[in-house]
Amino acid sequence: MCLALPMRVIEFLPGEMAVAERDGIRKEISVTLVPEVAIGDYVIVHVGFALAKLDPAEARRTLALIAEMAAPGPR
Amino acid sequence: MIAFDAFRDGETARRLAAAIAAEAQPGRSYAFMEFCGGHTHAICRYAIAEMLPANLRMVHGPGCPVCVLPVGRVDAAIAIAERTGVTLCSFGDVLRIPGSHRRSLLSAKAAGADVRVVYSPLDALALAQALPDRQVVFFAVGFETTTPPTAAVLARARHLGIGNFSVFCNHVLTPPAIAAVLGEAADRPVLDGILGPAHVAAVTGADAFAGFARDARMPVVIAGFEPLDLLQAILMLVRQANSGAARVEIQFSRGVTAAGNRAAQALTAEVFEPRAHFAWRGLGQLAESGLRPRPGFAAWNAETRFEIGDPPPEPRTACRCAEILRGLAQPADCPLFGSACTPESPHGACMVSSEGACAAEWSYGRGRRRIWKELR
């Protein structure tokens, strides 16, 4: 359900639109639903709309936690 | 920067799987339902199930809005598309959904109806502006993720006064479907936890799932869609199950908060209101599980414009989707699986989209091998 892809906002366009980019793929999206978004932010793109911002600091925290949980060792 | 590739690291995945195996208690079994079709897809795509210990089973839930769209609504969409002067557009996977008599929007297109694939509801509105002499209808399907985009487009159509655009709304809500799957305590499927959908929760907020932890005593982990997201979430569910906890945890903390996207929620509430009932393929009529445009948007509501009534009840068949959707049966238990019902010619909800439990089992899994053996 709800196929969505994280992309990065690189340019604002008129009419609450923006250009989002990932791996050389650029797509015009609506940012109506995330009014606080800024250039450089990561957003989840679903059916041409940014649905939510992604927090890079949280992404790093999750990866660190995963590394910790995956560490082999005595339990 | 977000290191997206790091969430697909094979070595870390194997170590997470080892941690799951180490923490899963040998004396018991675990059944976790991934509600979301996107999770089903990722679990099959990355062969996650094969990495899990034998006493831990993933149950595929009903979380694919394409799969659960009932026959009556598909028939209504086909009837709209067949009207003179109408151009009907929707997402690609929606066009394949079978209505009655094995008809779909793709077959209606072949028979001459003007049916088009769009990527976004924005494209549907742009089509209406480009084709002022046609009635352009957007066949809207989806959960809480897809609803705000439709709401945005409806609000824009009204603001611009675009008279040749309307929405045939089939937006549905996740919590009533999860409640239906869980059912009453007496016939509740044996589940030890729920993998919650991150993209839905990004909009609704994780709090929307709190009731299941509180009332049904069900551990819930809101999980992302990358392999490491899934494995971490499964490990979090194992830990909750082991400790007898039942709370909502957010694994996908990079995109999900407790409150969700307030702007999206506000826009949805401004444009849509709940229906008393909505029919789900496989689950039947569920109270307050569907949305429709508010009266202020009646001019852009295809049900008003084309006088679409309530669909007739779903036909009864040998299809066991209802049980499969509730985790009470496996795809291979269904008599139609692989014979009367295949991805080329889907019968039930679970085979309709590639993310349905049966389609995933067939395409990626062992289902086909079983059928081959029977044929020999």
Next chain:
Amino acid sequence: MTSPLPLGPAIDWETGRIELAHGSGGRAMAQLVDELFVAAFDNPLLARRDDQAQFAVAAGRMAMTTDSYVISPLFFPGGDIGSLAVHGTVNDLAMAGAEPLYLSAGFILEEGLPLDVLRRVVASMAAASRAAGVPIVTGDTKVVERGKGDGIFINTAGIGRIPPGVAIGGDRARPGDAILVNGTIGDHGLAILSQREGLGFATALKSDSAALHRLVARMLAAVPEIACLRDPTRGGLATTLNELAAQSGVGMLLHEAAIPIRPEVRTACDLLGLDPLYAANEGKLVAICPSARADRLLATMRADPLGGDAAIVGRVIEDPDRLVTIETGFGGRRTVDWLAGVQLPRIC
């Protein structure tokens, strides 16, 4: 080239359009054939203006193939319907190990097609044919009423000569054989999708459309034991491998990490909900050969300009169910099925 025909008024290549008269068999058609097709394809067999091309062939086995080209848009990054119509048919011959000799070209043109568009397509076709060294020696033109075509449909047929000793067929894969591809997959399919109205996204991605016969000749010279060759066009790598598995009565096991896919193809697929394994290619081939020869074949492919990203992607295995299976990077395996219906962008 001087025409033997008395000609009418000069064709207006800048603003003119195809009219029904261009397919009527009269003077307008003769003029179009002369000034456009015969001039562009420029070879002695076509210049005779007979209803067929006449030529001698050496003794031995021949290969013959035909393919029709319908594509929207007509021009796309990395090619157009004209170059595609040459490459596709040359490749179908090459996949038998044949040396392509001659092509035919049949055009179905829609009334109203701008002559400038037709001229550009024909020029591209002529350039592709010259670059491949395979002349277009006979042809046909029909015009259909406006609304009954999609601008241009092209059919090309080709014949080629199979060198002695070459024995390639879809039923010749054996357990243990290695499976190779000559480069990144899905480039063509996603380059086309990027141009589609409603799905459009911006990318530097180009179609991989190319004639593969010279690469195949090098591969066969280095490794004559090649058992199977096939170009994974529509339906992509997954469908081609399922065809070969079914024909040979074997299974196949792929290593996901070994399959070359450009990041932009992967991301565009993620955006639209597609699987690159099912995306079309027009300059790619799958080769199956005994495993002992795989390294030599790989080195030969990588030395060719059309095989720089070649890779060994898996091996043929025994499997009475004839399934294509892929090993994910995570230690699990999943089945790679035939394409069901058409690949449509998904929301879920």
